[in-house]
Each structure stands twice: as C-alpha cells, then as structure tokens.
Amino acid sequence: MAARSLFKLVSTSSNKLIIQNSLLNNVKFYSVNAANYEFIKVEKKGANNNVGLITLNRPKALNALCNQLMTEVGQAVEAFDKDKDVGAVIITGSEKAFAAGADIKEMENNSYAQCVSGGFLDHWNKLTKAFKPIIAAVNGYALGGGCELAMMCDIIYAGEKARFGQPEILIGTIPGAGGTQRLPRYVGKSKAMEIVLTGNQITAIEAEKMGLVSKVFPVETVVEEAIKLGEKIASNSHLINGICKESVNAAYETTLNQGLKFEKKAFYGTFATQDRKEGMSAFIEKRKANFKNE
Template sequence: MSGTQAQDDLITASRPAPGIVQLNLNRPDKLNALSKALLAQLLDHLHKASADDGIGCVVITGNGRAFAAGADISDMLERGVASYVDTDRLGVWAAIEAFSKPLVAAVNGYALGGGLELALLCDVIVASKTAQFATPEIKIGSFPGDGGTQRLPRLVGKSFAMQMVLTGMMVSAELAERKGLISEAVEPDELLPRALEIASEIARMSSAITPYAKRAVNAAFELPLGQGIEEERRLTVEAFATEDRVEGLRAFKEKRPPQFKGR
C-alpha cells in the first residue's frame, strides 16, 4: 500500500489519513459482487493492515453505485452447493470476522445479500442517504447464509429481520438508521469524509486497546449477559498489561494528552 493509491485489480487501497487504510471493492461493472477472488484480495489487504502497527482503523467502501450487491451468482450456478461450502471461501469470511482492528463500512449504494453481510461484519456502518439495504436471497429460492440471519436480528430485532429476510424488501438508509442497522445516514458527498472522520478518531486512540474494546462489545452479541460481563472483566485485566493502558492513566493524572505507542 502506497502513500497515494495502489491498484490491485479487485481492490483499490489507499491511505487517506494517518493511521487509516481505505479499501475499495472494485468490480463496479458487477456492482462489486463478492467473488471468491475479490474476497481473497480483501483478506490479503486486511492481513497487511493487521501486521502494520501504524494502522489503527480500516474503512471499506465500494467503487461505482454499489457497496456490494451480494454473492457471485454465476459461481453458484456453476458449482452448486460446492460454491457455498468451499472451505477457502468460508475461511475468508471467518478471517474477516476475526480481524482485530476496527472496521468502518462506508456504504455508498446497494448493500444486498452478501454485501449487507459484509457490512454487518464491520464495527461501524455509515451510509449515504441514497444507499439501500436488502437480503433479497428469498427471491431466488435462498436466504442469507453468511451470517445475515444471525447478525441482522441482533441489530434490528426479530420482527423486522423476518420482514427483510422473508420478503427481500429494499430498506432505505433512513429506515436502516431508524432500525439501528447503521449508525449514521449522511448526504452522499459527506459519506467518505464522515467515515474517514470517524476512522481518524478511532485511529488516534491506542491501537493496542481498541481491539480489546471491539472484542468486549462483540461479546454482548455473542454471549449471555453474565458471561459477557465476565469476558469484559477478563479483557480489562488483559489490557492493564499494555503500555498504553498505563500511559493513559498517567496522562490523565498529569493532565496531558496521552502518547500512545500501540503496545
């Protein structure tokens, strides 16, 4: 990844601000459908960001008029169920879910099917007011199979998730914001500036601590309350062992900005 922009076929990568990597899904002619190759390249860039101590946050968006319009239907037609249970493909989804640093999705257009499921793997979702969301798989005799049926109800509740999954209805950014599917809906020309503003705020924090915070919040969606609190406490104890945790306490006592080192 260069200081300006690097072209890598299905993903474009740039560093628009200190501590941030921006990854653009780059199949605009296919509405950024999530082919196996695109997902592999996305994961490769996430691995690079994970290994770079200077990166505190990653922003994912789409080139053209879509964030991502779902899975690669041609591959499903060609290989049938093998395209779904492909261990490499499933491994990529698991690895994106396990990515430790914060992910911000800047949804610029359609986020449909697998595209919505990819957005749901991100920690913050900001959307253009012209963006639209859907789980349209039911219309082709299917349903969300990469986490959508599990993550969506946790955000919007059972009733609205059922309505989306069973009808394939299109959801506006305004409604998505009202239902808690996204954190903010902004004007189209404000989307990337706002996403980068949020990412910059995150990147300015300790890159050693934000992964702990991410894991703690995710535990609220994965564990019963009692176990979640236990996990929060365990992570807090682990975080005390970092240099940045001690630096934060010292800085507060000394009434000065902390000088985080990411360790």
Template structure:
C-alpha cells in the same frame, strides 16, 4: 483477476487504511477474486503496526449488490459443500482484529448487506439501501443474513426483509439500528475517515481489546461477558499506554500512546 484493474484498492494514511471494493462491475458482485483480495488486504492491515483502523467502501453505485450469481449458478450441493462457499474466506473477514468501518453508498444487498454487518460500525450515505433478497433467487442468505440481521434490527424487521426480499432505506436502517449514522452522500468517505482517525488516535492494544469484548457480548451470557470484560480491564493495568493515559488525564494534556 485483471492486474490492470485490481478488485480491491487500498490507501494508507495517518494510521488509517481506506479500502475500496473496485470490481470492473460497479455493482461490486462479491466474486471469489474480490473477496480473496479483500481478505488479503485485511490481513496486511492486521499485520501492519502503523494502521489502527480501516474504512471499507465501494463504488458510487453500490457498496456491494450481492453474490456473484453467475459463479453460483452451476454449483450443486456437493460442490458448494466441498468448496466451502462463503465460509472459506468470509470467516477471515470476521477474524479481522482492528476496527473496521463500512461506508455504504448505494446498494448493500445480499452478501453486500452481510459484509457491512461484518464491520464494527456502519455509516450510510443518504442514497444507501440495505436488503437480503436471496429469497427471490430461491436460496437462503449464507453469510449472516438470518443471524446478524435479527441481532441488529430485531426479529420482525429481519423476517420481513428476508422473507420478502425487499430492501430498506438508509433512514429506515438508522431507525432500526442497522447503521450508526446517515450522512450526505458527498460527505460519506470524509465522515467515515474522520471517525476512523478518531479511533486511530487511541492505543492499538486497547482498541483490539474493546473490539474483542464487544463481539464477545454476542457469543456469551451476560455474566460470562461481564467476566471477560473485567479481565480485559484488569489486563490493561499491564499496559504502558494505560499509565500514559491516566497521567495525561491528570496532567490535562493529550496522551502519547506507544501501543505498549
């Protein structure tokens, strides 16, 4: 890592962190130093009680245009397995507990698309493109492209993207359900930050519980998921913030949540 050019930059303000992937290469290849720095930053955010939501963004050219192919080239199976390539740090991103919004401009390809899908909400600039081009390199997606993408866009489009390596536009990604909104390129970060602040206005324990419950829906049956949700709902009655939220609603005022 070049200390004069850290691969990840972060700014904390108004209960929101804005984390920028900032490789010296504007395509933001997902080299180990960049992903390690991202994981370290997300862990700091999880540990900081003043931060309630995070925006993750990239350069004007790319959110991230894929894996570090140069670093992958010399690996054989034994080395990839021994080093737990992808697994050793990507699982930590999945474990991030607070709301995480991907603000995607330019290319989100391969690992970049998979990184966006690890986030809770994806907002795209009009110039964004999403794809899983690993097949062109003779490899299989390794960070969720064959698993999260079908859940987001359905089997047919996911198969098309993974088997051909072709990318889709921001408008197509919106129509398919991969992103929640498309905004003018020059408004991307402002809109993503605005959304993060709207989340950060709420109780942190409730934000964590909602994220956990929604993610559980992808890992369990409907009946198990509903039971988990109901227990989270019941647990909320132990929170001071729940009492404050109900009191504020009845008194027609804004709540003052204490994260308790």
C-alpha cells in the same frame, strides 16, 4: 506444494508488504503496488496516514462479490491489521453500489456437495477476525452479500441514498454469509424476518432507525466522515481498541453473566499495558496521551 503456500503475509508499511517464507523463516520485502489487486483499491488516508481504505472496484458488476474480490479484501484487511501505523480500516464501494450482492453467475452451477466439500464462502469470515476496528462506508446498493459484508464490519456509516436488503429468497435460496444470523442481532427478530422473507430493500434512514446503521450522511461526504471516524479511533491505543472491540463482540456470543466476566478480565488485562499507564498519567497531568500500542 504450490508456491503460494510457502509464503504468508506478515505486515505492510506504505506500499510495501513484508512476506515471510514459512519454510526458511526469512523475512523479505517486496514492493507491491495497489494495482496488483484486480478488484479492489488500497490506500492510506488521514492526516497521519493511519486509516486504511479499501475500495471495492468492480464497477461493471456493481461490485458483485466474486471469489477473487473477497479473497483480495481478506488479504488487504490482514495486511492493514498487521500494519503498526494503521489504527482503523474502512471498506467502501462506489456511489452507485457498495456491493449489489454475491456473484450469482459464479455460484449458479454449484452443487450441494461442492458447497460442503469446498467450504463455499468460508473465507468471507476472514474479515471478522481482524483485531483492529473496521468501518463500512456504504453508498448505493448493499444487497445480499453486500449487506452481509457491511454487517461483518464493526461500524456502518451510510450515504442517504444507500439501500440495504437480503433478497436471496427471491432467487430460491437464503443468505449464506451471516444474513440470517447478524441481521437479527442488529434489528431484532421481527424486522429481520420481514427483510429476509420478503427480499424488500430498506433505506438508509430506515436502517439507522433499526440500529443497522450508526449514522447517515450526504452521499458525497460519507467516506470523508468514515475517515474522520477512523482517525479518531486510530488516535487511541491500537492495542486497547482491539481489546475493547473483542469485549463488545463477546456480548453477541455469551450470556450477560459470561459477558460481564469477560469484560472484567479484559479490563483487568489493560492494567498490564503501558498504554493504560500512559493514558491515566496523561489525564492526571492534563496533557495529551502518547500511546505506544504496548
């Protein structure tokens, strides 16, 4: 058994990761600098350091999403998800490119058998399993895998020069990380068909009109605005945020009747939390709620 399989990431606090030895069931602390990541930068933002910021950092390749980069993104999201101080996570890139796509050179020689047996791109979905809300702050190109990565997030803020698209059809393949599945849920069948069958790019304004993007900002302020949004979200109960996120996501997986039942049960469930009690008490007493995430 490889050494790395003996350890599991448990949580993070500032620049320290807590790593658990799954065989000995001991918890050890290791100081980990963000520089240990090869293709991303990780830091905490906001007045209370309660917003996790992940910056894709592969500039020479326009942040092309190679296997190692996406592995690191998954690890960073998992760490922030388990950090009790963090209430929201942001993923961004550079002003030139959020991510210009998957790494074509890395996948060019793959065979069908290799893709199937190796579960090619399966680990990308690790991002979607996060309990806490994730915001994509998109500048520049968000094409192919980059667009798919943005759609895996819960909210998309875009810079006014951002461009989205699924150009896989132009290189003889189709989207493989959710492009044909998530895009229709955002923009509808007709628009999604046009985008994936032509490979055409759409602007940030077009993306906002279609419902793909929540808001559009000047290039230089989009990350700042995403941090403000993250701070607002993080000021709520982290526990209730996660329950609410899960309920919204259920709308895409169920019928209306099933979704309403899911929502009702989730709503009832909040009455078992201390944060629901604190929130309502604070409202009645006309004071700010002091959530404990319990």
